Amino acid sequence: MLKLKKIFIFLVLVTCVFTQAISQDTLSGNFPSLKIASGLHVIKDVVTVKGEMLVEPGARIEFLDPGVLVCEGAVIIKGVNKNIEFFGKQKVEGAGLIIKNIDSSNVDIQNAVFRNLQLPLFFDFAWKRNAVNISENNFINNVGKVSVIQVLNTPFNFNLDSTYVNFKITSNLFSGNNASLYFEDLKSDHLNFEILNNTFVSNSVYGFKNYNISTNIIYGRSDQVFSRFTAKIEGNSFAYNYLVDNLTDTIVHAANFGVYGTDKSFPLKKNYLGTSSIEKIKKSIYDQTLNYNAPKIDFEPFLNQPNGVNPTHVFKVTNLDDTELVDTIIIKEPLKGFTFSANNGLDFSKSTLNYTYFKDDSTLKRTDTVLSFDKQPNGNDYKLTITKLANAGKKIGYFTVGNMADTRGNYVPDVKVGYISYLNDLRRRKLIADLVKDKKSEDSLKRPPSPIDSIKNVFQKIEAPVKSKFEVGLATGGSIFLGTVSSPNVFQNVMNMYNGLTVNYTIYSNLSAGLTLAMFKLSNSDYNSSNNEQIGRGMSFSTSMMSISPSINYDFVDNRLYTKARRFRPSIGLGLDLFSFTPTGKYLGKEYPLQPLGTGGQLIDSGKKVYSTMSFGYFLNVKLKYQLNRFNSVGVHFSYHKSVSDYLDDVGPDTYPDVAKLLAKSKTNGDAAVYFSNPTSRSISPGQVRASPTNPSDNYINFGIFYSRRLFK
DSSP, X not given: OHHHHHHHHHHHHHHHHHHHHXXXXXXXXXXXXXXXXXXXEEEEEEEEESSOEEEOTTEEEEXXXXXXXXXXXXXXXXXXXXOEEEEEOTTSBOOOXXXXXXXXXXXXXXXXXXXXXXXXXXXXXXOBOSEXXXXXXEEESOOOSSEEEEEOOOOOOXXXXXXXXXXXXXXXXXXXXXSEEEESOSEESSXXXXXXXXXXXXXXXXXXXXXXXXXXXXXXXXXXXSOSEEOEEESOEEESOEEEETTTOOEEEEOOEEEESSOSEEXXXXXXXXXXXXXXXXXXXXXXXXXXXXXXXXXXXXBSSOOTTSOOOEEEEEOTTSOBOOTTOOBOSOOOEEEEEESSOEEOTTOEEEEEEESSSSSOOEEEEEEOEEEEEETTEEEEEESSOOOTTOOOEEEEEESEEETTSOEEOOXXXXXXHHHHHHHHHHHHHHHHTTOOGGGGSOOOXXXXXXXXXXXXXXXXXXXXXXXXXXXXXXXXXXXXXSOSSGGGSOEEEEEEEEEEEEEETTEEEEEEEEEEEEEEEGGGOSOHHHHHHOOEEEXXXXXXXXXXXXXXXXXXXXXXXXXXXXXXXXXXXXXXXXXXXXXXXXXXESGGGTTTSTTTOTTOOOOOSEEEEEEEEEEEEEESSSSEEEEEEEEEEEESOSOTTSOOSOBOOOHHHHHHHOSSSHHHHHHHHSTTOOOOOTTOXXXXXXXXXXXXXXXXXXXXXXOOO
């Protein structure tokens, strides 16, 4: 009988495993359209949907790294009571949803849960839809450190009357996430943001110890240009959001909202910002107070507590006597309890109270104790009196109240009391443990995530940011030759037209690379000189130049950011020239190319060869740019070029050729060859050089004005 029972249990287990395997649907490849029905679905790589994607209630989509779902058409996700889930597999978390392409449809995401993902929602560069609605969703415990939601710009359009996207993020819960919400432009001509009645509670934004714009739970840009629509951010609740240091895993700073750009101010009114103290609110936002180049955030009037329409959460924790319980409290003495203030009624019927603390003074051994408590409601305030005490040894620890719900059955984020001080002590203990093991302390520091750890970084750090670093310009002005056939006085030489096209790429904050394509003319005559020897020589020439010139430039002002205080932006650079040239001259009203004539005796001397009309050079350039706005700039440019070739003017360090030999060699154009070899027919001594034997090199300068434009935001 026992044997039969074991066989029966085995068959049941096999049947369950087989049933689970059958019910699991693995999505892969490209789809013209896709309907994801109720049940479990797995995404292990890039899945692309060209048309409509519909997700039905009851669907659960699991992402395994590098799994990502790319949506190029309509997106319709409408759950019931949060019964649609997008989640990552533990330790191999996938990315999430990427919205890309231009399509005349909508994105509608309601009543879904996004958890344990690398990048839950990413609106890719140059995406576009008619409208976007993200409402009543839970974004909880997502592990990626880049963004929870990232919205890049739609295609740039000069037409202000063009269509725009209404982009709504309303009544969502963001809790336990490791990254920000990033909006490339919170002011835009083409995106009208409404961020209303959301809850941002207990999120960590990973960075380093310096608090900046991007280390806030929401951040973005606000410029004076392209600002037909200003994001409406109202009715939201921000509580217990912190900057966490990547290296030490310790909490550094309250971090709610950051903004940068050229605008003077940005509205953030009618939100609850974690406190009723203006001074404490200022410490949780990054604006002009900390960076004079940033806009000023106008956060008054603000809410003293969250609205009831926001997703339910605990927004304040106090002592039992209603005195302030600071978030940096060090808990060693057993607490008798605390009071929770929520924006809606709470249900503690399934909740638990845990106290986690260290067993001794130095090791990492921890104890997790379940405590009992009584609750005493007073409206939406709840006094929790601890009836079972712990931590008799007075070791640093923290309380966790979990498994809460509101009176409508909705998920409520856990609350931790004393967690900041606990993390600091944990860090100290880890360093001690590493020293005991004879390891270098720096080996124990938690490194930031690898820049190629998953597909989300491919989109974040390669595609859009690279595009924003390109700048294209048009230059015009003059060119002056300073070689053999020129006057020492620059202003006595002939000036010709210069035209150029430049492409610039920002490498680092003050270093950029450039490439210039130029067409210009060089010409001059010895008769422009005040030197009698040159006038007696009587040489003249004209040459058309075509050059391609890469360069490296040092920018004295960070050219990645535009600020009204730093409109003038000087730079200096070094570069190389690769150019072609064709020196010509006039004889009896006819234009002759000089190189084929061998005017320096190259054709009659077996020891010489005709010079090449392709050559190299190098140059120094100086620019002064005036930034009109973030995209457009004008300026002046000057560059000094030194050529490797001595023959831009056809006059190199060659001796005057024998006239008879030159006539015999150049039967067709012999007269012209003789003329250009010695235009004034002056008497010459044996071995006399046509050019200066000590300084025969050819140089020139280009100068003028330019207009440049940054191509992408």
